Amino acid sequence: MQMRRKDIRNSGEFLWRCDLDSVSIDAQYLKRFPFMANNSTGITRIIKAAGYSWQGLRAAWINEAAFRQEGVAAVIAIAIACWLDVDPITRILLIGSVVLVMIVEILNSAIEALVDRVGTDYHELSGRAKDMGSAAVLIAIILAVATWATLLWSHLR
Ligand SMILES: [Zn+2]
Secondary structure: OOOOHHHHHHOHHHHHHHHHOOOOOOHHHHHHOHHHHHHHOHHHHHHHHHHHHHHHHHHHHHHOHHHHHHHHHHHHHHHHHHHOOOOHHHHHHHHHHHHHHHHHHHHHHHHHHHHHHHOOOOOHHHHHHHHHHHHHHHHHHHHHHHHHHHHHHHHHO
């Protein structure tokens, strides 16, 4: 069943949604929840989101050895991809496959953090969640290695 606008606005869900996406807030809503004024409007929200993103990058770098190792490898790979005399599509595939590894590693680290926050004792579901995150990283790394091997091979021969 679909909620009407008014119902959505009265429910907690609306508050939650405001925090996540840029749902525009009308004047009546601001009158009732003035503290939302600075919270969700366009530019302020984007600046805050950028701050959270920077915190996330820092947290991944500080807490995750795998992220640091892949980060160093990614910077070197991107430098090589920029230096190589290849066409733009090849370059973007070389860089993109490596950036994808970083993205997946960050999401995997986020899952690990959440699982550890739930509890450090052994649980089948916690193990499953971490294993699946780890599998995603592995697939991204295989994709990057295959991309580099294929494109470098055809470039160098
Ligand atoms: Zn980890």
